[in-house]
Amino acid sequence: MQAVTQATAVCRRCGGTVRLTYETGPYLAVGPRVELRNVAVRRCSVCSHMGIEVPDVRALDVLVRCLCGQRTPEIPRLEYADGRWRIEARATSSDCR
Ligand SMILES: [Zn+2]
Numbered sequence: 001m002q003a004v005t006q007a008t009a010v011c012r013r014c015g016g017t018v019r020l021t022y023e024t025g026p027y028l029a030v031g032p033r034v035e036l037r038n039v040a041v042r043r044c045s046v047c048s049h050m051g052i053e054v055p056d057v058r059a060l061d062v063l064v065r066c067l068c069g070q071r072t073p074e075i076p077r078l079e080y081a082d083g084r085w086r087i088e089a090r091a092t093s094s095d096c097r
Contacts, residue, residue, distance in 0.1 A: 009042065016046030024077070025052070031064040037079040037088060060085050 009018040024037045036054065043050040054060060060078065063085050067076050077088040 011044040014047045016044045030061045031068045035077040
């Protein structure tokens with residue numbers, strides 16, 4: 001796990017300025033497609049090479065697997081807050097055990 005220490009960096013590909021933003025985007029790994037809320041995204045302003053910094057990936061994967069059995073019409077949105085991943089409350093709520 002990497003800590004976000006600086007707001008800008010230099011692109012490894014082209015040497016351009018990489019900016020750090022917090023975005024909501026899709027995450028595809030072990031199970032169904034989910035969205036991550038407010039994850040740190042580094043994107044080069046020149047070549048648009050990007051990287052996403054996901055905190056506590058192991059815990060996230062466990063949670064995503066847990067969502068596998070559920071068939072919801074909406075894409076679950078997950079948020080990292082207070083040191084753990086949680087499912088953002090939506091209109092159709094579902095609990096994960
Ligand atoms: Zn670049």
